[in-house]
Amino acid sequence: MIDFVQNTIDGVMIGASYGLLALGFTLIFGVMRRLNLSYGPSIMIGAYLGTLIYVQFSAGPVAVVVMTVLGAVLAGIYVERLCFAPMAASAGIASMVSSFAIWMQLEQAAILILPRHTYPFPPLATGAPLELGPFLLRIDHLMMLACALLLSAGVQYVIYRSRFGLALRAIIGNPVAAHLVGIDVKTSVMLAFAGASAVGGIAGYLVLAIDQQVTPMFGMWATMKGLIAMMIGGLGSIPGAILGGLVLGVVEAHSLWHFGPQVRDLVAYLLLFACLVLRPSGILGDAPAAETSIGRRSA
Amino acid sequence: MLVVSDLVAAYGKIEALKGVSLRAETGRITCLLGPNGAGKTTLMMSIAGILKPRRGSIRLGDTELTGLSPARIVGQGIALVPENRLVFPQMSVLENLLAGAYQRGDKAEIAADVERMYDRFPRLRERREQLAGTLSGGEQQMLAVARALMSRPRVLLMDEPSLGLAPLVVAEIFRIVSELNRDGTTIFLVEQNAHMALQVAHHFYLMEQGRVTFSGSPGQLAEDEVIQRAYLGARRAGG
Numbered sequence: 380m381i382d383f384v385q386n387t388i389d390g391v392m393i394g395a396s397y398g399l400l401a402l403g404f405t406l407i408f409g410v411m412r413r414l415n416l417s418y419g420p421s422i423m424i425g426a427y428l429g430t431l432i433y434v435q436f437s438a439g440p441v442a443v444v445v446m447t448v449l450g451a452v453l454a455g456i457y458v459e460r461l462c463f464a465p466m467a468a469s470a471g472i473a474s475m476v477s478s479f480a481i482w483m484q485l486e487q488a489a490i491l492i493l494p495r496h497t498y499p500f501p502p503l504a505t506g507a508p509l510e511l512g513p514f515l516l517r518i519d520h521l522m523m524l525a526c527a528l529l530l531s532a533g534v535q536y537v538i539y540r541s542r543f544g545l546a547l548r549a550i551i552g553n554p555v556a557a558h559l560v561g562i563d564v565k566t567s568v569m570l571a572f573a574g575a576s577a578v579g580g581i582a583g584y585l586v587l588a589i590d591q592q593v594t595p596m597f598g599m600w601a602t603m604k605g606l607i608a609m610m611i612g613g614l615g616s617i618p619g620a621i622l623g624g625l626v627l628g629v630v631e632a633h634s635l636w637h638f639g640p641q642v643r644d645l646v647a648y649l650l651l652f653a654c655l656v657l658r659p660s661g662i663l664g665d666a667p668a669a670e671t672s673i674g675r676r677s678a
Numbered sequence: 679m680l681v682v683s684d685l686v687a688a689y690g691k692i693e694a695l696k697g698v699s700l701r702a703e704t705g706r707i708t709c710l711l712g713p714n715g716a717g718k719t720t721l722m723m724s725i726a727g728i729l730k731p732r733r734g735s736i737r738l739g740d741t742e743l744t745g746l747s748p749a750r751i752v753g754q755g756i757a758l759v760p761e762n763r764l765v766f767p768q769m770s771v772l773e774n775l776l777a778g779a780y781q782r783g784d785k786a787e788i789a790a791d792v793e794r795m796y797d798r799f800p801r802l803r804e805r806r807e808q809l810a811g812t813l814s815g816g817e818q819q820m821l822a823v824a825r826a827l828m829s830r831p832r833v834l835l836m837d838e839p840s841l842g843l844a845p846l847v848v849a850e851i852f853r854i855v856s857e858l859n860r861d862g863t864t865i866f867l868v869e870q871n872a873h874m875a876l877q878v879a880h881h882f883y884l885m886e887q888g889r890v891t892f893s894g895s896p897g898q899l900a901e902d903e904v905i906q907r908a909y910l911g912a913r914r915a916g917g
C-alpha cells in the first residue's frame with residue numbers, strides 16, 4: 380500500500396512534466412491544426428544552449444533557464460517559418476513531413492554544438508526531500524507540479540480571457556473572417572508558436588534539471604511524451620493536456636515498479652493505443668480526433 | 679469615395695475579373711447585381727484584401743488599398759460582411775462582436791457599441807452568451823452585420839446579405855441597410871435579390887462574366903429588364 384501511494388506520487392510528479400510538454404503541443408495543434416514533430420527537438424536546442432553556457436561559462440540557474448527558454452523559442456520560430464508559415468492551409472501533411480526533416484536537422488545541429496553523447500545539466504534544487512509520514516516528496520518534483528498547474532492556468536487565461544486569445548480563437552474558428560475583422564493572422568500565429576515553444580522550453584528545463592543530464596535523444600523523448608499525453612488527455616484541450624500527462628505519468632510509474640523500464644515504455648504505447656481505440660477524442664476532448672476544442676468557449 | 683479601376687483578378691489561369699471599374703459614392707448605397715459566377719464575391723474579397731488582384735487599383739479617397747493587408751484595410755475604415763456570414767462558430771455572440779472591434783482600444787466605447795448593436799438587433803441581446811454556430815441563418819446574418827459594424831467602418835461592403843433568408847428577415851436586413859446609410863455609412867452591396875436591392879440603392883451596376891455590363895440609377899431600367907439582364911445574361915436576353 381505504501382509503495383502504491385509512493386509510486387502514484389512519483390507518477391504525478393513525472394506526469395506533470397509530460398503535461399507541460401503536452402501543453403505546448405496542444406497550443407500548436409489547437410491553433411494550426413497541424414502536428415509539429417520538431418517540437419521536442421526545438422526544446423532540445425534550447426536545452427543544449429543552456430547546458431553550453433553552464434559547461435563553458437559555469438552560468439547560474441537563472442541564466443540557464445533564460446537561455447533554454449530563449450533557445451527553444453528561437454528554434455520554434457525557425458520551425459514555424461520553415462515548415463508552417465509557407466504551407467497552404469490544406470497542406471497539413473507537407474508541414475508534418477517537413478517538421479520531421481527539421482527534426483533531423485536540429486538533432487545534427489545539437490551534435491555539432493556539443494559532440495559528446497551526454498552533457499551535465501545543472502540541478503534545480505538539491506535539498507533533502509520532504510517527508511510526509513512514510514512518503515517522500517522531492518522539492519524539484521513539487522516545483523514541476525506547481526509549474527504545470529500555474530502554466531496551464533495561465534495559458535487557459537490567455538486563451539479565453541485576453542485579447543490575444545480572442546484573436547487566436549477567431550483564427551481557429553475561421554481564418555478568413557479573422558482577417559476580415561482586422562486580426563494580423565500571420566503575426567498572431569507566429570506568437571502562438573513562440574508561446575508554445577516557451578512553455579516547452581520551461582518543461583524541458585524542469586525535466587533536465589531533475590535528470591541532471593542531456594543527450595540528443597531528448598528531442599525525440601519530448602515529442603513522444605508530449606504527443607502521447609496530448610492524445611490521452613484530449614486533442615486541443617488545455618486541462619486535458621495536464622490530465623493526460625498525469626495519467627501517463629502514474630501508469631508509467633506503476634508499471635516501472637512492477638515490471639521494469641522496458642515494460643514501462645511499452646505500457647505507455649499500449650495506453651495510447653487503448654485510448655485511440657476506446658476514446659479517440661481523449662479524456663477531456665469532446666471533438667473527434669481530427670478537430671480541436673481550443674476554439675470552443677469553454678474547454 | 680471607393681473607386682475600383684480596371685481590376686483584374688484570377689484563380690490560377692481562370693480570370694474571374696477582367697478589368698472591372700466602378701465606384702461607390704460616399705454616403706450612398708451602391709448595388710452590384712449579376713448572375714452566379716459573375717465575379718461579385720471575387721471583387722468583394724479583392725477590396726477587403728483577402729485576394730490579391732493581378733492588375734488595377736482600388737482606392738479609398740487618396741489611399742491605394744491594393745497591396746495592403748486585410749488588417750490594414752480594416753484600419754482604413756472598410757468592413758466586409760462576407761458571403762455565407764462566416765461567424766466564429768465556437769465563440770459566443772458577444773465574443774464575435776468583440777472580435778469585430780479587434781483593432782479598437784477604447785474599452786468603454788466598445789461596450790457602448792455592443793449595447794447599440796443589441797438595440798439594433800434585439801435577438802442578439804437575447805442570445806449574447808449563445809455560441810454563434812448554433813444561431814439560425816437569419817440571426818447569424820444579423821451577427822455578421824453587427825460584427826462588421828463594430829469596427830466603425832466608413833464603408834460597409836455586404837456580399838449577398840439576403841442569401842437563404844425568409845422574406846421577412848430579408849426585409850429586416852434591407853431596413854437596417856437603409857438605416858445605416860441614413861446614419862452616414864457608405865454601403866456597397868452585392869445582391870441576388872434585385873427587387874429589394876433596387877428599392878434601397880442610389881446607384882447600381884450589372885456584372886457578367888467578370889465585366890461590368892451596365893451602370894445606372896434604379897429608375898433608369900425597368901425592374902424586369904434588370905432581372906433579365908442580371909440573371910439570364912444580357913446577350914441571351916437581348917438576343
Ligand SMILES: Nc1ncnc2c1ncn2[C@@H]1O[C@H](COP(=O)(O)OP(=O)(O)OP(=O)(O)O)[C@@H](O)[C@H]1O
Pocket residue numbers: 689692694712713714715716717718719720721761
Ligand atoms: N477559389 C476559387 N478557385 C477557382 N475558381 C474560383 C474560386 N472562387 C471563385 N472561382 C471562380 O471565379 C468565378 C467568379 O466567382 P465568384 O465567387 O466571384 O462569383 P459570384 O459572382 O460571387 O457568384 P455567386 O452569385 O454564385 O456568389 C467563378 O467562375 C468561379 O468558379
Ligand SMILES: [Mg+2]
Pocket residue numbers: 718719720761837
Ligand atoms: Mg458570390
